Amino acid sequence: MAKLVGSIKVDIQKCKGCDLCVVACPLDVITLSKDANTKGYNFAHMVNPDACTGCSACAEVCPEACITVYRVRV
Amino acid sequence: MKVTDIVNPANLVYKKNSVLNDLPMHYCPGCSHGVVHKLLGDIIEELDIQEQTIGVAPVGCAVFAYKYLDIDWQQAAHGRAPALATAIKRLLPDRYVFTYQGDGDLAAIGSAETLHACNRGENIVIIYINNGIYGMTGGQMAPTTLLGMKSTTSPKGRMYERDGNPLDMPKLLAGLDGVCYVTRQAVHTVGAVKKCRRAIKKAFEYSALNRGTSIVEVVSTCNSGWKLTPDGANKWMVENMFSQYPLGDIKDTIQTEKK
Numbered sequence: 001m002a003k004l005v006g007s008i009k010v011d012i013q014k015c016k017g018c019d020l021c022v023v024a025c026p027l028d029v030i031t032l033s034k035d036a037n038t039k040g041y042n043f044a045h046m047v048n049p050d051a052c053t054g055c056s057a058c059a060e061v062c063p064e065a066c067i068t069v070y071r072v073r074v
Numbered sequence: 075m076k077v078t079d080i081v082n083p084a085n086l087v088y089k090k091n092s093v094l095n096d097l098p099m100h101y102c103p104g105c106s107h108g109v110v111h112k113l114l115g116d117i118i119e120e121l122d123i124q125e126q127t128i129g130v131a132p133v134g135c136a137v138f139a140y141k142y143l144d145i146d147w148q149q150a151a152h153g154r155a156p157a158l159a160t161a162i163k164r165l166l167p168d169r170y171v172f173t174y175q176g177d178g179d180l181a182a183i184g185s186a187e188t189l190h191a192c193n194r195g196e197n198i199v200i201i202y203i204n205n206g207i208y209g210m211t212g213g214q215m216a217p218t219t220l221l222g223m224k225s226t227t228s229p230k231g232r233m234y235e236r237d238g239n240p241l242d243m244p245k246l247l248a249g250l251d252g253v254c255y256v257t258r259q260a261v262h263t264v265g266a267v268k269k270c271r272r273a274i275k276k277a278f279e280y281s282a283l284n285r286g287t288s289i290v291e292v293v294s295t296c297n298s299g300w301k302l303t304p305d306g307a308n309k310w311m312v313e314n315m316f317s318q319y320p321l322g323d324i325k326d327t328i329q330t331e332k333k
Binding site for chain 2: 006013019024060061062064066068069
């Protein structure tokens with residue numbers, strides 16, 4: 001069966017660390033980083049990149065539109 | 075497979091629309107305004123009407139909406155966005171004109187303008203963001219505040235005897251013949267965001283048919299004003315707001331005629 005492999009790219013400087021993408025992700029791929037961006041927000045990043053299927057749930061709910069999603073069928 | 079192989083323009087499935095510019099928004103982290111701005115950008119891009127769209131920004135948190143969406147904007151006095159939009163639409167009937175208003179703007183100070191614009195059946199779209207309080211000024215009680223809901227001007231909760239009942243504007247406006255489409259949506263989950271996108275798109279399409287006013291209410295959160303986390307505010311909204319403001323279409327004249 002074909003498998004979907006995805007990845008996201010977060011605009012770290014635009015991310016405000018609201019946590020909504022972390023909650024929306026059905027596969028627990030995203031978490032908030034311990035590091036902060038220049039504004040002091042703990043930005044979102046992929047903690048479990050292998051599980052990502054590129055479903056775009058995180059990007060849909062992101063209020064800052066700072067997530068870009070990529071997906072390939074392998 | 076390496077991340078570098080996946081992150082490649084050929085595999086792109088979701089990116090920010092081109093109507094929304096790169097300026098960081100001034101909204102609090104997790105604010106629903108950002109999602110609705112994004113949806114508006116998506117629809118304007120999808121319908122390819124960037125040059126024909128004129129927005130009317132309100133007074134409230136969304137007062138700076140004109141900074142983020144790359145279309146023509148006008149700034150209205152508090153609550154007067156439907157009156158201004160009426161003038162724009164009458165002078166430039168081929169444009170898509172929408173107002174973007176909060177509940178303090180639309181349901182309180184601008185209730186007369188909203189009611190009369192809808193009664194005249196102006197061919198505009200009204201995007202109504204309802205979070206139950208005056209978010210920008212620090213969380214004061216609005217006409218839409220729920221009974222028992224605490225705000226800075228009702229610290230013991232809203233009481234019917236003193237403050238009356240929450241005002242359900244879309245239900246009120248759906249009774250007017252000039253209104254062709256009234257719907258209530260939310261943007262707290264992926265499914266809700268997609269439904270909301272379809273509703274706003276429909277509203278824009280209806281406004282081009284010259285059949286009357288289209289109203290899209292978005293029940294949203296104000297996590298700073300409600301003193302909750304963004305996720306906590308979403309949960310609170312599901313538990314409390316939806317019983318007073320149930321989601322779904324309230325009126326759809328054009329769809330009903332088709333059946």
